[in-house]
Every structure is written in structure tokens, then in C-alpha cells.
Amino acid sequence: MLRGQGASEPIDLRFRTLIGREAWSRLPLAVQARFSKRIGAGRSAVYRGQVLSTRHSRVGWLLAQILRSIGAPLPLESGGEQAAMVNVSEHLPSGGQCWTRVYARRGGFPQTINSAKQFSGPTGLEEYLGRGIGMALRVEADDHGLVFRSDHYFLRIGRLRLRIPHWMGPGRTTVTHRDLGDGRFAFDLRLDHPLFGPLVVQHAEFRDE
Secondary structure, eight states: EEEOOTSSSSSSSSHHHHHHHHHHHHSOOHHHHTTOOOTTOOOEEEEEEEEEEEEEEHHHHHHHGGGGTTTOOOOHHHHHHHEEEEEEEEEETTTEEEEEEEEOOOOEEEEEEEEEEEEEEESSSSEETTTEEEEEEEEEOOOSSSEEEEEEEEEETEEEEEEEEEESSSSEEEEEEEEETTTEEEEEEEEEEETTTEEEEEEEEEEOO
16 A cells, blocks of 8 residues: 555555556546545545436346345436435455445435445456355546446355356446546446346436545
8 A cells, every 4th residue: 555645645556457557547637536545444435426317128127126135236216316425435354445325216215235346356356246246347447537347247155256157147237437527427337238238227427525
């Protein structure tokens, strides 16, 4: 862990390591700042904003309801213009990150989605969704931000890690973090199935605190 020159905040180089120094240097400075924060125990980073649109296909909506059994990692409702908040804290067992997303809903209490990012596995980054189910992620950079794409899904039981065949998985997950300037960024989620097409498409915008 490093500290920036003249700064008291520790610097986290793990995302930079994943995409490489050259690709990192092309990112907007605001994106570099968000993804180089090392959030220690007892601290968190909070981002507030709105989910502007969420769309499900029929298959996507059904899948989102089925996945309630592992913690509801997909948005449950279609619609938009709903308040949203994201809290990022340290995942103490692994030194990774806990992501808690809270989405207001028209149909009841807010939906809370919890996941844990760990810097491990064959791609260097894994996201655990619940009940031992996770996905290995590949990270790419462009001139506007970062793109996270699922490489494969897996089930972890103790120390055993079982790769889920592609034909049994829900499809390709793509998450994009795109800088909008003025301390704002867009979060886009897509889940695309090779047979059923787009299952879930979500667009949200947040701001730095």
C-alpha cells in the first residue's frame, strides 16, 4: 500500500495492475481517483445518484426473481428515476471490497444488493454474489472509464472452486463505469444471453461525495 505525495490517503494500485500502467494513464483523472482509493477498516466510500432506467426481458425478469435465493444480485423491477446509493467498504476476510447497492423501488422497500470483489482467481478479479456463487471478471480501460466483463461463473464450496459451464450460466455480464465530468459518473449494467438476447439493461448516474 502506498500513499500519494503530500497526501494522507493510502493508494490502492490493484486496479492499475489489472489493466496495466499504459491503459491506466489514459483514464480520466476522476476515474483513477475512484479506483485507487484504499478503503481501510471502519471506513467507506459513498456515492449517491439515480437509476435512470432499468429494462428486463421476460426471461430476464424471471431470472431476477429466481436469483432472490442467492441474494437478488439483479435489479428486481423495471422502470427508472429512482434514488440509488452505493457504499464501498473493505472486505475484511480477503482485503478486497464490499459493494452495497441500495435501489429505491416503486413496489415496496428498497432493494439491497451485496457483493464482494476479491483480487484473486485466474483473471485477477472475482465478484462473489451470494451462496458461494461468483464470477471472474476481466477489466479493460478506454478513454472514458472502465469496462468489466464476466469471463465465467463459478461455485465455491470451502476451498473447492467449481467452474460453471457457459451453457449453464445466465449469459455475459458487462458493467461500464464512464466518467461524466464535474464529479459525476455513469454506471451501466447489461446481461446478454446467447439465445435470449439482452436480459437486463440498466443505466444509472452517481456523483462523488
